[in-house]
Amino acid sequence: MTTNKLLLTGIFKPFGVSDEYGEALCTMELLNNQVTREQGIHSPRSNNPSFGLYLIAENVQVPTTVLDFPWWKDFTREVDSGEYTHIGISFIVPNVMKAKRMADYIREKSPKTKILLGGHGTSIPNLEEILTFDDACRGEGVAWMRRYFNEKVDRKIVHPVCPSAVTKFVYGGPIVRDAGIIVTGVGCQNSCRFCATAHKFEKRYTAFLFSGREVFEACEKTEKAMKVTDFALMDENFCKSPRRARQLLEEMTKAGKAYTFATFSSAETIGKLGIDFLVRLGVKFLWIGVESKANVFEKTQGVDLHKLIADLQNHGITVLASAILFMEHHDKESIHEDIDWAISLESDLLQFMEFGPIPGTKLYKDYDAAGKLLKDVPWPKQHGQDEIWFHHPHFTPKETAVYTRNAFIKKFQTHGPGVISMAQTYLKGYLTVQRETTEREAKGLVWNAELLRYVQGGKPGAVDEFMRKRLEAMRESALEFRPILTAAVDHAPNEAAREKAKKVRAAFNETFGAPTVLDRVMSGAVRVLAVSEKIRVMVKGGDVMRQPKTNRVAYPDRTGLDQSADGQRWTHAPGMPLVEDTADVVADITAG
Protein backbone atom coordinates (compact mmCIF):
# COMPACT_ATOMS: atom_id res chain seq x y z
CA MET A 1 0.00 0.00 0.00
CA THR A 2 1.30 3.47 -0.87
CA THR A 3 1.52 5.84 2.04
CA ASN A 4 0.30 9.21 0.97
CA LYS A 5 2.40 12.28 1.59
CA LEU A 6 1.31 15.75 0.60
CA LEU A 7 3.25 18.90 -0.25
CA LEU A 8 1.27 22.15 -0.30
CA THR A 9 3.16 24.96 -1.94
CA GLY A 10 2.69 28.57 -2.92
CA ILE A 11 4.24 29.81 -6.15
CA PHE A 12 7.94 30.54 -6.33
CA LYS A 13 9.69 33.88 -5.96
CA PRO A 14 11.07 36.36 -6.94
CA PHE A 15 7.93 38.46 -6.76
CA GLY A 16 7.52 41.92 -8.29
CA VAL A 17 9.81 41.40 -11.25
CA SER A 18 8.91 41.28 -14.93
CA ASP A 19 9.96 37.99 -16.46
CA GLU A 20 8.39 35.23 -18.54
CA TYR A 21 6.28 34.16 -15.52
CA GLY A 22 5.01 37.38 -14.01
CA GLU A 23 4.70 41.12 -13.83
CA ALA A 24 6.58 43.74 -11.81
CA LEU A 25 3.24 45.19 -10.73
CA CYS A 26 2.32 41.89 -9.06
CA THR A 27 4.42 42.18 -5.92
CA MET A 28 2.44 39.67 -3.84
CA GLU A 29 1.77 42.50 -1.42
CA LEU A 30 -1.51 44.05 -0.52
CA LEU A 31 -0.98 47.65 0.54
CA ASN A 32 1.90 48.60 -1.75
CA ASN A 33 0.31 46.80 -4.69
CA GLN A 34 -3.09 48.44 -4.69
CA VAL A 35 -3.66 50.69 -1.66
CA THR A 36 -0.64 52.82 -0.83
CA ARG A 37 0.63 52.49 -4.39
CA GLU A 38 2.59 55.56 -5.62
CA GLN A 39 3.46 56.57 -2.03
CA GLY A 40 7.13 55.62 -2.41
CA ILE A 41 8.98 55.14 0.86
CA HIS A 42 5.83 56.13 2.80
CA SER A 43 4.13 52.94 1.66
CA PRO A 44 4.03 50.13 4.27
CA ARG A 45 5.39 46.93 2.77
CA SER A 46 4.68 43.32 3.72
CA ASN A 47 3.80 39.89 2.38
CA ASN A 48 0.90 37.82 3.61
CA PRO A 49 1.57 34.13 4.19
CA SER A 50 -0.55 31.59 2.31
CA PHE A 51 -2.99 31.14 5.22
CA GLY A 52 -5.11 28.58 3.38
CA LEU A 53 -2.21 26.14 3.06
CA TYR A 54 -1.51 26.16 6.80
CA LEU A 55 -5.20 25.80 7.54
CA ILE A 56 -5.51 22.77 5.26
CA ALA A 57 -2.29 21.19 6.56
CA GLU A 58 -3.47 21.52 10.15
CA ASN A 59 -6.76 19.87 9.31
CA VAL A 60 -5.93 16.79 7.27
CA GLN A 61 -4.55 13.55 8.63
CA VAL A 62 -2.25 12.78 5.71
CA PRO A 63 1.32 13.88 6.55
CA THR A 64 1.77 17.27 4.96
CA THR A 65 4.53 19.79 4.38
CA VAL A 66 3.78 23.45 3.66
CA LEU A 67 6.24 25.39 1.54
CA ASP A 68 5.52 29.09 1.51
CA PHE A 69 7.37 31.71 -0.61
CA PRO A 70 9.85 29.15 -2.00
CA TRP A 71 12.72 29.92 -4.31
CA TRP A 72 12.72 27.68 -7.37
CA LYS A 73 15.52 25.61 -5.82
CA ASP A 74 13.50 25.13 -2.59
CA PHE A 75 10.62 23.78 -4.63
CA THR A 76 12.70 21.49 -6.85
CA ARG A 77 14.51 20.08 -3.79
CA GLU A 78 11.15 18.95 -2.40
CA VAL A 79 10.09 17.40 -5.70
CA ASP A 80 13.48 15.73 -6.20
CA SER A 81 13.24 14.14 -2.75
CA GLY A 82 10.69 11.77 -4.29
CA GLU A 83 8.76 11.77 -1.01
CA TYR A 84 5.46 13.17 -2.16
CA THR A 85 2.58 11.21 -3.60
CA HIS A 86 0.63 14.46 -4.01
CA ILE A 87 1.69 18.07 -4.57
CA GLY A 88 -0.81 20.90 -4.27
CA ILE A 89 0.00 24.27 -5.87
CA SER A 90 -1.94 27.35 -4.82
CA PHE A 91 -1.98 30.36 -7.13
CA ILE A 92 -3.93 33.41 -8.21
CA VAL A 93 -4.83 34.14 -11.84
CA PRO A 94 -1.81 36.38 -12.67
CA ASN A 95 0.57 33.68 -11.42
CA VAL A 96 -0.68 30.87 -13.61
CA MET A 97 2.57 30.71 -15.63
CA LYS A 98 4.54 30.11 -12.43
CA ALA A 99 2.12 27.30 -11.52
CA LYS A 100 2.64 25.88 -15.02
CA ARG A 101 6.41 25.81 -14.63
CA MET A 102 6.01 24.01 -11.30
CA ALA A 103 3.53 21.49 -12.69
CA ASP A 104 5.76 20.77 -15.70
CA TYR A 105 8.70 20.12 -13.40
CA ILE A 106 6.69 17.70 -11.25
CA ARG A 107 5.49 15.76 -14.32
CA GLU A 108 9.01 15.50 -15.65
CA LYS A 109 10.84 14.57 -12.45
CA SER A 110 8.18 12.72 -10.50
CA PRO A 111 5.57 11.49 -12.99
CA LYS A 112 3.69 9.35 -10.46
CA THR A 113 3.03 12.32 -8.16
CA LYS A 114 -0.52 13.62 -8.41
CA ILE A 115 -0.76 17.36 -9.06
CA LEU A 116 -3.57 19.19 -7.24
CA LEU A 117 -4.37 22.83 -7.89
CA GLY A 118 -6.04 25.36 -5.59
CA GLY A 119 -6.59 29.08 -5.15
CA HIS A 120 -8.35 31.66 -7.30
CA GLY A 121 -6.25 30.68 -10.34
CA THR A 122 -8.32 27.49 -10.68
CA SER A 123 -11.20 29.60 -12.02
CA ILE A 124 -9.34 30.13 -15.30
CA PRO A 125 -11.43 28.50 -18.03
CA ASN A 126 -9.85 25.61 -19.93
CA LEU A 127 -7.07 25.48 -17.37
CA GLU A 128 -6.04 22.05 -18.64
CA GLU A 129 -4.96 23.67 -21.91
CA ILE A 130 -2.42 25.79 -19.99
CA LEU A 131 -0.97 23.35 -17.49
CA THR A 132 -1.01 19.71 -16.57
CA PHE A 133 -2.77 18.58 -13.36
CA ASP A 134 -4.78 15.73 -11.90
CA ASP A 135 -7.42 17.51 -9.88
CA ALA A 136 -8.37 21.04 -8.86
CA CYS A 137 -10.08 22.38 -5.75
CA ARG A 138 -12.36 25.20 -6.85
CA GLY A 139 -14.17 25.91 -3.58
CA GLU A 140 -13.36 25.64 0.13
CA GLY A 141 -10.07 23.76 0.53
CA VAL A 142 -10.24 21.98 3.90
CA ALA A 143 -13.40 20.02 3.13
CA TRP A 144 -12.18 19.35 -0.42
CA MET A 145 -8.86 17.93 0.75
CA ARG A 146 -10.48 15.80 3.45
CA ARG A 147 -12.86 14.40 0.87
CA TYR A 148 -10.01 13.80 -1.56
CA PHE A 149 -8.12 11.68 0.99
CA ASN A 150 -11.29 9.94 2.21
CA GLU A 151 -11.10 11.53 5.63
CA LYS A 152 -14.03 12.51 7.80
CA VAL A 153 -15.15 15.85 6.44
CA ASP A 154 -17.02 17.35 9.37
CA ARG A 155 -14.28 17.28 12.01
CA LYS A 156 -13.92 20.42 14.00
CA ILE A 157 -11.48 22.90 12.45
CA VAL A 158 -8.15 23.26 14.24
CA HIS A 159 -6.95 26.80 13.74
CA PRO A 160 -3.27 27.18 12.83
CA VAL A 161 -0.91 29.71 14.39
CA CYS A 162 0.11 32.07 11.63
CA PRO A 163 1.34 35.66 11.38
CA SER A 164 -0.83 37.96 9.30
CA ALA A 165 2.18 39.48 7.54
CA VAL A 166 5.93 38.97 7.15
CA THR A 167 8.81 41.00 5.67
CA LYS A 168 7.22 44.14 7.09
CA PHE A 169 8.91 47.49 6.62
CA VAL A 170 8.23 51.18 6.05
CA TYR A 171 10.66 54.05 5.41
CA GLY A 172 13.26 51.31 4.90
CA GLY A 173 13.00 50.24 8.56
CA PRO A 174 11.38 47.11 9.99
CA ILE A 175 7.84 47.20 11.37
CA VAL A 176 8.45 45.53 14.68
CA ARG A 177 5.01 44.72 16.00
CA ASP A 178 3.55 41.39 14.90
CA ALA A 179 -0.05 40.36 14.47
CA GLY A 180 -1.66 36.96 14.10
CA ILE A 181 -4.24 35.91 11.57
CA ILE A 182 -7.53 34.28 12.45
CA VAL A 183 -9.55 32.89 9.54
CA THR A 184 -13.08 32.78 10.90
CA GLY A 185 -14.76 31.85 7.62
CA VAL A 186 -14.73 32.21 3.86
CA GLY A 187 -17.14 33.42 1.22
CA CYS A 188 -19.91 35.98 1.19
CA GLN A 189 -23.64 35.72 0.69
CA ASN A 190 -23.86 39.05 -1.08
CA SER A 191 -23.35 38.34 -4.72
CA CYS A 192 -21.72 41.40 -6.23
CA ARG A 193 -21.24 40.15 -9.76
CA PHE A 194 -17.57 41.18 -10.02
CA CYS A 195 -16.52 39.51 -6.76
CA ALA A 196 -14.07 36.61 -7.11
CA THR A 197 -14.38 35.62 -3.44
CA ALA A 198 -18.15 35.36 -3.44
CA HIS A 199 -18.15 33.25 -6.59
CA LYS A 200 -15.24 31.01 -5.56
CA PHE A 201 -17.17 29.96 -2.48
CA GLU A 202 -20.46 29.58 -4.35
CA LYS A 203 -22.02 32.76 -3.02
CA ARG A 204 -22.35 31.37 0.48
CA TYR A 205 -20.56 31.77 3.75
CA THR A 206 -18.67 28.83 5.26
CA ALA A 207 -17.69 29.29 8.88
CA PHE A 208 -14.53 27.69 10.29
CA LEU A 209 -15.03 29.14 13.76
CA PHE A 210 -18.67 29.07 14.72
CA SER A 211 -18.81 30.75 18.08
CA GLY A 212 -17.15 33.69 19.77
CA ARG A 213 -15.61 31.17 22.14
CA GLU A 214 -13.85 29.43 19.24
CA VAL A 215 -12.58 32.71 17.84
CA PHE A 216 -11.32 33.68 21.28
CA GLU A 217 -9.56 30.31 21.70
CA ALA A 218 -7.83 30.76 18.34
CA CYS A 219 -6.66 34.22 19.46
CA GLU A 220 -5.43 32.87 22.80
CA LYS A 221 -3.56 30.04 21.10
CA THR A 222 -1.89 32.50 18.74
CA GLU A 223 -1.14 34.91 21.58
CA LYS A 224 0.65 32.15 23.49
CA ALA A 225 2.67 30.99 20.51
CA MET A 226 3.52 34.38 18.99
CA LYS A 227 3.18 36.77 21.96
CA VAL A 228 0.73 38.93 20.04
CA THR A 229 -2.51 40.64 21.04
CA ASP A 230 -3.33 42.10 17.65
CA PHE A 231 -5.11 40.04 14.98
CA ALA A 232 -6.34 40.21 11.41
CA LEU A 233 -9.76 38.55 11.25
CA MET A 234 -9.91 37.09 7.75
CA ASP A 235 -13.58 37.12 6.95
CA GLU A 236 -15.37 39.07 4.26
CA ASN A 237 -17.82 40.41 6.82
CA PHE A 238 -16.98 39.22 10.35
CA CYS A 239 -19.62 41.34 12.07
CA LYS A 240 -22.35 40.07 9.78
CA SER A 241 -22.75 37.33 12.40
CA PRO A 242 -23.61 39.57 15.40
CA ARG A 243 -24.03 36.56 17.70
CA ARG A 244 -20.44 35.42 17.17
CA ALA A 245 -19.06 38.95 17.45
CA ARG A 246 -20.97 39.54 20.71
CA GLN A 247 -19.77 36.24 22.13
CA LEU A 248 -16.20 37.18 21.28
CA LEU A 249 -16.56 40.40 23.26
CA GLU A 250 -18.06 38.48 26.19
CA GLU A 251 -15.13 36.03 26.17
CA MET A 252 -12.57 38.84 26.07
CA THR A 253 -14.34 40.67 28.88
CA LYS A 254 -14.42 37.54 31.06
CA ALA A 255 -10.72 36.90 30.44
CA GLY A 256 -9.74 40.57 30.72
CA LYS A 257 -8.08 40.52 27.28
CA ALA A 258 -8.39 43.65 25.17
CA TYR A 259 -7.30 42.12 21.87
CA THR A 260 -7.35 44.37 18.82
CA PHE A 261 -8.57 43.46 15.35
CA ALA A 262 -8.32 44.45 11.72
CA THR A 263 -11.16 43.14 9.59
CA PHE A 264 -13.54 43.69 6.68
CA SER A 265 -17.09 44.93 6.90
CA SER A 266 -19.84 46.11 4.62
CA ALA A 267 -21.15 49.59 5.44
CA GLU A 268 -24.68 48.42 6.33
CA THR A 269 -23.35 45.97 8.95
CA ILE A 270 -21.44 48.66 10.82
CA GLY A 271 -24.57 50.76 11.12
CA LYS A 272 -26.50 47.84 12.61
CA LEU A 273 -23.95 47.06 15.33
CA GLY A 274 -22.98 50.61 16.21
CA ILE A 275 -19.59 52.18 16.76
CA ASP A 276 -19.64 51.77 20.56
CA PHE A 277 -19.74 48.01 20.05
CA LEU A 278 -16.91 48.01 17.50
CA VAL A 279 -14.71 50.11 19.80
CA ARG A 280 -15.41 47.86 22.77
CA LEU A 281 -14.71 44.78 20.64
CA GLY A 282 -11.33 46.25 19.72
CA VAL A 283 -11.80 46.79 15.99
CA LYS A 284 -9.03 49.19 15.01
CA PHE A 285 -8.90 48.79 11.24
CA LEU A 286 -11.82 48.28 8.87
CA TRP A 287 -11.80 47.59 5.15
CA ILE A 288 -15.03 48.89 3.64
CA GLY A 289 -16.03 48.46 0.00
CA VAL A 290 -17.44 51.87 -0.99
CA GLU A 291 -17.12 51.01 -4.69
CA SER A 292 -18.79 54.02 -6.36
CA LYS A 293 -20.63 57.24 -5.71
CA ALA A 294 -23.41 55.85 -7.88
CA ASN A 295 -24.52 53.57 -4.99
CA VAL A 296 -24.96 50.66 -7.34
CA PHE A 297 -24.63 48.04 -4.61
CA GLU A 298 -27.13 47.11 -1.91
CA LYS A 299 -24.43 47.13 0.77
CA THR A 300 -23.92 50.91 0.52
CA GLN A 301 -27.45 52.05 -0.30
CA GLY A 302 -28.87 54.50 2.22
CA VAL A 303 -25.56 54.81 4.11
CA ASP A 304 -23.98 58.22 4.59
CA LEU A 305 -20.42 57.06 3.95
CA HIS A 306 -18.80 60.43 4.73
CA LYS A 307 -20.41 60.45 8.16
CA LEU A 308 -19.79 56.77 8.82
CA ILE A 309 -16.08 56.99 8.01
CA ALA A 310 -15.63 60.18 10.06
CA ASP A 311 -17.40 58.55 13.04
CA LEU A 312 -15.19 55.47 12.85
CA GLN A 313 -12.04 57.59 12.64
CA ASN A 314 -13.13 59.77 15.56
CA HIS A 315 -13.26 56.57 17.58
CA GLY A 316 -9.84 55.34 16.55
CA ILE A 317 -10.86 52.95 13.78
CA THR A 318 -8.73 53.46 10.69
CA VAL A 319 -10.60 52.93 7.45
CA LEU A 320 -9.41 51.45 4.20
CA ALA A 321 -12.07 52.31 1.62
CA SER A 322 -12.02 50.54 -1.71
CA ALA A 323 -13.37 52.02 -4.92
CA ILE A 324 -13.79 50.57 -8.40
CA LEU A 325 -12.74 52.29 -11.60
CA PHE A 326 -14.07 51.76 -15.17
CA MET A 327 -17.46 50.42 -14.21
CA GLU A 328 -20.14 50.42 -16.86
CA HIS A 329 -21.54 53.84 -15.89
CA HIS A 330 -18.11 55.51 -16.02
CA ASP A 331 -17.22 57.85 -18.84
CA LYS A 332 -14.46 60.42 -19.03
CA GLU A 333 -16.42 62.86 -16.89
CA SER A 334 -18.01 60.59 -14.31
CA ILE A 335 -14.75 58.72 -13.62
CA HIS A 336 -13.24 61.95 -12.30
CA GLU A 337 -16.34 62.57 -10.19
CA ASP A 338 -16.01 59.10 -8.71
CA ILE A 339 -12.27 59.43 -8.02
CA ASP A 340 -12.86 62.81 -6.35
CA TRP A 341 -15.80 61.42 -4.38
CA ALA A 342 -13.71 58.46 -3.14
CA ILE A 343 -10.93 60.84 -2.08
CA SER A 344 -13.45 63.16 -0.40
CA LEU A 345 -14.41 60.32 1.97
CA GLU A 346 -11.04 61.05 3.62
CA SER A 347 -10.47 57.42 4.52
CA ASP A 348 -7.01 56.77 5.93
CA LEU A 349 -6.22 54.44 3.05
CA LEU A 350 -7.90 54.12 -0.33
CA GLN A 351 -7.77 51.26 -2.78
CA PHE A 352 -8.54 51.85 -6.44
CA MET A 353 -9.18 48.59 -8.24
CA GLU A 354 -10.10 48.29 -11.88
CA PHE A 355 -13.47 46.74 -12.68
CA GLY A 356 -12.41 43.43 -14.10
CA PRO A 357 -14.13 40.32 -15.37
CA ILE A 358 -12.31 37.72 -13.26
CA PRO A 359 -12.84 34.10 -14.33
CA GLY A 360 -15.49 32.37 -12.27
CA THR A 361 -17.56 35.51 -11.67
CA LYS A 362 -20.92 36.38 -13.14
CA LEU A 363 -19.30 39.43 -14.67
CA TYR A 364 -16.86 37.21 -16.55
CA LYS A 365 -19.69 35.02 -17.87
CA ASP A 366 -21.74 38.05 -18.92
CA TYR A 367 -18.80 39.72 -20.68
CA ASP A 368 -17.71 36.50 -22.31
CA ALA A 369 -21.24 35.90 -23.64
CA ALA A 370 -21.44 39.49 -24.89
CA GLY A 371 -18.05 39.22 -26.63
CA LYS A 372 -16.62 42.04 -24.50
CA LEU A 373 -13.46 40.23 -23.38
CA LEU A 374 -10.32 41.30 -25.22
CA LYS A 375 -8.52 38.46 -26.95
CA ASP A 376 -4.94 37.53 -26.18
CA VAL A 377 -4.42 39.52 -22.98
CA PRO A 378 -1.97 37.29 -21.07
CA TRP A 379 -3.25 36.05 -17.70
CA PRO A 380 -0.32 37.63 -15.79
CA LYS A 381 -1.58 41.04 -16.99
CA GLN A 382 -5.10 40.55 -15.63
CA HIS A 383 -4.57 41.92 -12.14
CA GLY A 384 -6.54 45.16 -12.03
CA GLN A 385 -3.72 47.66 -11.59
CA ASP A 386 -2.57 48.23 -15.15
CA GLU A 387 -4.69 47.89 -18.30
CA ILE A 388 -8.25 46.57 -18.36
CA TRP A 389 -8.83 43.42 -20.41
CA PHE A 390 -12.32 44.11 -21.73
CA HIS A 391 -13.96 46.53 -24.18
CA HIS A 392 -15.08 49.66 -22.37
CA PRO A 393 -17.10 52.11 -24.46
CA HIS A 394 -15.20 55.13 -23.09
CA PHE A 395 -11.66 53.99 -22.29
CA THR A 396 -8.86 52.23 -24.12
CA PRO A 397 -6.76 49.79 -22.03
CA LYS A 398 -3.77 52.14 -22.26
CA GLU A 399 -5.84 55.02 -20.88
CA THR A 400 -7.02 52.93 -17.95
CA ALA A 401 -3.45 52.28 -16.77
CA VAL A 402 -2.83 56.05 -16.69
CA TYR A 403 -6.14 56.90 -14.97
CA THR A 404 -5.52 54.28 -12.29
CA ARG A 405 -2.01 55.46 -11.52
CA ASN A 406 -3.14 59.08 -11.44
CA ALA A 407 -5.98 58.27 -9.03
CA PHE A 408 -3.42 56.95 -6.50
CA ILE A 409 -1.20 59.98 -7.03
CA LYS A 410 -4.16 62.32 -6.46
CA LYS A 411 -5.06 60.63 -3.16
CA PHE A 412 -1.41 60.86 -2.04
CA GLN A 413 -1.10 64.51 -3.02
CA THR A 414 -4.42 65.40 -1.38
CA HIS A 415 -4.05 63.64 1.98
CA GLY A 416 -0.37 62.80 2.22
CA PRO A 417 1.00 59.44 3.36
CA GLY A 418 -1.55 56.88 4.53
CA VAL A 419 0.56 56.07 7.58
CA ILE A 420 0.21 59.68 8.81
CA SER A 421 -3.57 59.52 8.40
CA MET A 422 -3.54 56.28 10.39
CA ALA A 423 -1.42 57.82 13.16
CA GLN A 424 -3.84 60.76 13.29
CA THR A 425 -6.86 58.46 13.55
CA TYR A 426 -5.36 56.31 16.30
CA LEU A 427 -4.46 59.38 18.32
CA LYS A 428 -7.82 61.09 17.75
CA GLY A 429 -9.65 57.91 18.70
CA TYR A 430 -7.63 57.43 21.85
CA LEU A 431 -8.55 60.94 23.00
CA THR A 432 -12.24 60.60 22.08
CA VAL A 433 -12.67 57.21 23.72
CA GLN A 434 -10.77 58.35 26.82
CA ARG A 435 -13.09 61.34 27.17
CA GLU A 436 -16.25 59.31 26.53
CA THR A 437 -15.21 56.57 28.98
CA THR A 438 -14.52 59.12 31.71
CA GLU A 439 -17.88 60.81 31.11
CA ARG A 440 -19.76 57.50 31.18
CA GLU A 441 -18.00 56.38 34.36
CA ALA A 442 -18.92 59.66 36.05
CA LYS A 443 -22.58 59.19 35.09
CA GLY A 444 -22.68 55.51 36.11
CA LEU A 445 -23.39 54.28 32.57
CA VAL A 446 -22.53 50.62 31.98
CA TRP A 447 -22.30 48.41 28.90
CA ASN A 448 -25.42 46.41 28.09
CA ALA A 449 -24.40 43.41 26.03
CA GLU A 450 -27.97 42.74 24.89
CA LEU A 451 -28.79 46.24 23.72
CA LEU A 452 -25.22 46.88 22.49
CA ARG A 453 -25.09 50.27 24.14
CA TYR A 454 -24.31 52.00 27.40
CA VAL A 455 -27.22 52.36 29.84
CA GLN A 456 -27.79 53.78 33.29
CA GLY A 457 -27.17 51.13 35.93
CA GLY A 458 -23.78 51.49 37.59
CA LYS A 459 -22.49 53.46 40.52
CA PRO A 460 -21.36 56.93 39.41
CA GLY A 461 -17.58 57.00 39.45
CA ALA A 462 -17.16 53.20 39.11
CA VAL A 463 -14.34 52.30 36.73
CA ASP A 464 -15.10 50.43 33.49
CA GLU A 465 -12.14 48.06 33.86
CA PHE A 466 -12.45 46.54 30.42
CA MET A 467 -12.55 49.93 28.68
CA ARG A 468 -9.51 51.04 30.65
CA LYS A 469 -7.67 48.00 29.23
CA ARG A 470 -9.02 48.86 25.79
CA LEU A 471 -7.69 52.40 26.14
CA GLU A 472 -4.26 51.05 26.97
CA ALA A 473 -4.36 48.96 23.78
CA MET A 474 -5.44 52.05 21.81
CA ARG A 475 -2.59 54.04 23.30
CA GLU A 476 -0.12 51.34 22.20
CA SER A 477 -1.57 51.33 18.69
CA ALA A 478 -1.03 55.07 18.41
CA LEU A 479 2.48 55.00 19.86
CA GLU A 480 3.60 52.43 17.29
CA PHE A 481 3.59 55.29 14.79
CA ARG A 482 5.72 57.71 16.79
CA PRO A 483 9.11 56.63 15.33
CA ILE A 484 8.04 57.43 11.75
CA LEU A 485 6.55 60.89 12.26
CA THR A 486 9.72 62.91 11.62
CA ALA A 487 10.68 60.84 8.56
CA ALA A 488 7.19 61.60 7.21
CA VAL A 489 7.84 65.31 7.74
CA ASP A 490 11.28 65.05 6.04
CA HIS A 491 9.96 63.32 2.92
CA ALA A 492 6.45 64.78 2.66
CA PRO A 493 5.19 64.94 -0.94
CA ASN A 494 4.05 68.58 -0.60
CA GLU A 495 3.67 71.44 1.89
CA ALA A 496 0.16 70.43 2.99
CA ALA A 497 1.34 66.90 3.77
CA ARG A 498 4.36 68.30 5.64
CA GLU A 499 2.10 70.52 7.76
CA LYS A 500 -0.22 67.61 8.46
CA ALA A 501 2.67 65.39 9.59
CA LYS A 502 4.00 68.18 11.79
CA LYS A 503 0.59 68.70 13.39
CA VAL A 504 0.24 65.00 14.09
CA ARG A 505 3.73 64.97 15.65
CA ALA A 506 2.86 67.96 17.84
CA ALA A 507 -0.40 66.29 18.92
CA PHE A 508 1.54 63.16 19.90
CA ASN A 509 3.88 65.28 22.05
CA GLU A 510 0.96 67.07 23.65
CA THR A 511 -0.85 63.83 24.43
CA PHE A 512 2.02 61.54 25.44
CA GLY A 513 4.62 64.07 26.56
CA ALA A 514 7.96 64.93 25.00
CA PRO A 515 9.73 62.03 23.24
CA THR A 516 11.94 59.94 25.52
CA VAL A 517 15.58 59.20 24.72
CA LEU A 518 14.50 55.88 23.22
CA ASP A 519 11.84 57.63 21.10
CA ARG A 520 14.51 60.00 19.77
CA VAL A 521 16.91 57.17 18.98
CA MET A 522 14.21 55.24 17.12
CA SER A 523 13.05 58.31 15.25
CA GLY A 524 16.67 59.13 14.28
CA ALA A 525 17.22 55.57 13.06
CA VAL A 526 14.10 55.71 10.88
CA ARG A 527 15.24 59.05 9.40
CA VAL A 528 18.60 57.54 8.41
CA LEU A 529 16.96 54.41 6.98
CA ALA A 530 14.45 56.54 5.07
CA VAL A 531 17.23 58.47 3.33
CA SER A 532 19.04 55.31 2.30
CA GLU A 533 15.76 53.76 1.12
CA LYS A 534 15.04 56.84 -0.97
CA ILE A 535 18.47 56.56 -2.60
CA ARG A 536 17.84 52.86 -3.29
CA VAL A 537 14.49 53.69 -4.91
CA MET A 538 16.12 56.38 -7.06
CA VAL A 539 18.96 54.09 -8.16
CA LYS A 540 16.56 51.27 -8.96
CA GLY A 541 14.00 53.57 -10.59
CA GLY A 542 11.07 51.90 -8.80
CA ASP A 543 9.95 49.95 -5.75
CA VAL A 544 12.61 48.18 -3.73
CA MET A 545 11.59 44.54 -3.39
CA ARG A 546 12.60 42.49 -0.37
CA GLN A 547 11.72 38.88 -1.01
CA PRO A 548 10.02 37.07 1.90
CA LYS A 549 11.90 34.19 3.50
CA THR A 550 10.99 30.66 2.51
CA ASN A 551 8.88 29.02 5.20
CA ARG A 552 8.77 25.23 5.41
CA VAL A 553 6.57 23.53 8.00
CA ALA A 554 6.24 19.75 8.29
CA TYR A 555 3.03 18.51 9.91
CA PRO A 556 2.84 15.09 11.59
CA ASP A 557 1.36 11.95 10.12
CA ARG A 558 -2.07 11.51 11.67
CA THR A 559 -3.24 8.89 9.20
CA GLY A 560 -5.48 6.31 10.79
CA LEU A 561 -5.54 8.12 14.10
CA ASP A 562 -8.78 8.27 15.92
CA GLN A 563 -9.98 11.85 16.22
CA SER A 564 -9.23 11.74 19.92
CA ALA A 565 -5.72 10.33 19.52
CA ASP A 566 -4.05 13.69 19.31
CA GLY A 567 -5.51 15.14 22.47
CA GLN A 568 -7.50 18.35 22.27
CA ARG A 569 -6.47 19.02 18.71
CA TRP A 570 -8.68 16.27 17.38
CA THR A 571 -11.52 16.12 19.85
CA HIS A 572 -14.80 17.91 19.91
CA ALA A 573 -15.08 19.62 23.24
CA PRO A 574 -18.47 18.77 24.73
CA GLY A 575 -21.11 21.04 23.29
CA MET A 576 -18.86 22.44 20.59
CA PRO A 577 -20.58 22.80 17.25
CA LEU A 578 -19.82 20.69 14.22
CA VAL A 579 -20.03 21.67 10.60
CA GLU A 580 -23.81 21.43 10.51
CA ASP A 581 -23.86 24.43 12.83
CA THR A 582 -22.82 26.49 9.83
CA ALA A 583 -26.58 26.81 9.46
CA ASP A 584 -26.71 28.69 12.79
CA VAL A 585 -24.08 31.18 11.72
CA VAL A 586 -25.75 31.65 8.35
CA ALA A 587 -29.13 32.15 10.04
CA ASP A 588 -27.49 34.70 12.32
CA ILE A 589 -25.95 36.44 9.33
CA THR A 590 -29.27 36.52 7.52
CA ALA A 591 -31.05 37.86 10.60
CA GLY A 592 -28.24 40.31 11.28
Ligand code: SF4
Ligand atom coordinates in the same frame (compact mmCIF):
# COMPACT_ATOMS: atom_id res chain seq x y z
S1 SF4 B 1 -20.01 42.37 -0.26
FE1 SF4 B 1 -17.78 42.32 -0.70
S2 SF4 B 1 -17.19 40.17 -0.33
FE2 SF4 B 1 -19.43 40.22 -0.52
S3 SF4 B 1 -19.87 39.75 -2.66
FE3 SF4 B 1 -19.80 42.00 -2.48
S4 SF4 B 1 -17.66 42.55 -2.92
FE4 SF4 B 1 -17.70 40.36 -2.50
